[in-house]
Amino acid sequence: MTSSYLAGLNPEQLAAVTAPQGSTLILAGAGSGKTRVLTTRIAHLIHTGQAPARGILAVTFTNKAAKEMTARLQAMAPIHIGGMWIGTFHGLCHRLLRAHALEAGLPALFQIMDSADQLAAIKRLLKALNVDDERYPAKEVQHFINSAKESGLRAGSLDGAQPFERRLAELFAAYDEQCAREGLVDFPELLLRTHELLTRNEILRAHYAARFQHILVDEFQDTNRLQYQWLRLLASGGASVFAVGDDDQSIYAFRGAYTGNMHEFQRDFGIQGIIKLEQNYRSQGNILDAANALIRHNTGRLGKELWTGRGPGSPIIVHAAPSDQDEAAFIAQAVAGLAAEGVPLSDIAVLYRSNAQSRSLEHALFNAAIPYRVYGGLRFFERQEIKHALAYLRLVANPQDNGALERVINFPPRGIGARTLAQLADTAAQHGIALSDALTRGPGVGKSGAALAQFARTLAEMRAACQAAALPEQVEHVLRLSGLSAHYAASRSEADRLENLAELVNAAAAFVDEYTAAADPGLAPVGLPPLTAFLSHASLEAGEYQAEGAAQALSLSTAHAAKGLEFHTVFLSGLEEGLFPHEHSLNDRGGVEEERRLLYVAITRAKERLFLSYAQNRMLHGQVRYGLASRFLRELPSELLAHAGQREAAALDPRTTREREPSSPWHVGQNVSHPKFGTGIIIDCEGRGQDARVQVNFGASGVKWLVLEYARLSPA
């Protein structure tokens, strides 16, 4: 019997896909076909009868990855994925907690806070407890609580010897109490609560451990300690864990990712040998050689060397610009040149270390009239107007949600300020009730009393209107009765916010369709109101309804946000000491190595062309900073690099050159061929008209200056 789905796999991929019973660690290099291996492995397990679909659990970090895996599986013709669990760590934990809320000690209609909601909740708590916010800034308290939870610790199990730590632990305990009172769960809580549930409840643990005989984990190098404990717990019934990761691409240690899990996994699961996927299907040789050479400077690697069957390709172009503006102009002109050569803008990316760097780039691109989209902007469900609407909806779904009430009690403005709010909080505290219940319990006199009473009537009206309505209508009622629609309609400058609110109604409608049509009833626990489900969805998948930018646009992104993407051409800007590696990383243990991995990730995004640039002068925080070339540039083999000067930057742009010398189609970065020297790449241009000369790197034949009038050069 032929197994067509295995066709075309290389030997290592095949070994991974068909790995025998037991746990496996796959070291999957960038561009090595990792997602294909994961999905084909699942297909193989089902095809060979090693597991039914319902016995498979696949875990990813992002919704995007989970979606892609699901889509690829559905595209593999005869596979039924019904009963299979595919999702993010948080999404899967959410599902488990919805199914077993009671056993987990949560209210049936618990809600999920995103990080911003959590921070607001902590600020509210600190204020209520009169905590000195100089000594205990909300952000630090949040970090303390989240790191504790991500290490599997509760306030009670923290033994702080120092008074400072003890106080933090007290705040942690008070925060958890507040969450319990209001029926709220934060992101790390989803994981910790699930872990505790499965630890304490042997029946449930046995059930799930027996059900999931195959657990597949994507981006394993990004797991934190709690996630690894979670996996061990679920695998305690003898499941085979198929972990796919790349220690060289670990760039999230700063948020708790622990690559040590890769070592612990080998020990805990008795891994015999690691399967390494080193053949790269994305980049040309020079790019891979540069990436390999760079990452060799790191210590303690599991060890891996990317290779390709394709040729070396073009040299990597390095450009030293006098200033950040010159750097941006160089990039803009080179992009225009590539576009003129026929490279689609959507296949080009400009990457940088920190978001602030996008400014000068955007400026130059705007001037050059090059369309672009900036990755990782504000996401749909995180927009101010959407957050406001969601807060009203949260109040409808759960009157106990004090955070939601505080957010909207005076938005749109209705004359309820800090003073009135403090009184309301006092009343609520005295009676031990929620803020929304205290609205009608206060003195009820004077201007503020009337405003509170009016607000209470608004909320009651909203709840009544939503009583029997379908979700999209509930959203419409809330937008109207809250006054949000009217508020934004009245402002000309905020017309787009009104549009976004209309989009929220559409999102709700789309969600209902998906929710009711869910193939797996387990996805939609019986009796969970669509509104509660929608609110959870909004917290867990904030980027879901991200507006797609123009299709024909250049991508601007941080190196972090570009992970997992690929482009024909990549520009890496700001390769300066202090920026990349970032100065903040120099003090951290392993900081520079993480920066090096980040650059490794960035380099391996490029398929054919790679440009590296830095500025000798950079405007930063309103001051000029003098930059030195990044140490990482010196770690790249010089034979892979070609230096392009700044003089010819203007000559790069065919639109500006065309005006002066319409006949010159040559520009830096262009591939050319010469009858005697073979193929090469232009690395410099000089002069114009009859004097025009170009410097070409012919690889083996060396670097030559050629006078265009005589050299029989042709585009290649």
Added chain:
DNA sequence: GTACATACAGTTTTT
């Protein structure tokens, strides 16, 4: 209670 002014800090980020 709201509007403006001044001070201040300023990596990377998904759920």
Added chain:
DNA sequence: CTGTATGTAC
């Protein structure tokens, strides 16, 4: 330079 957060005047 820029957005945020707090403080002061109406």
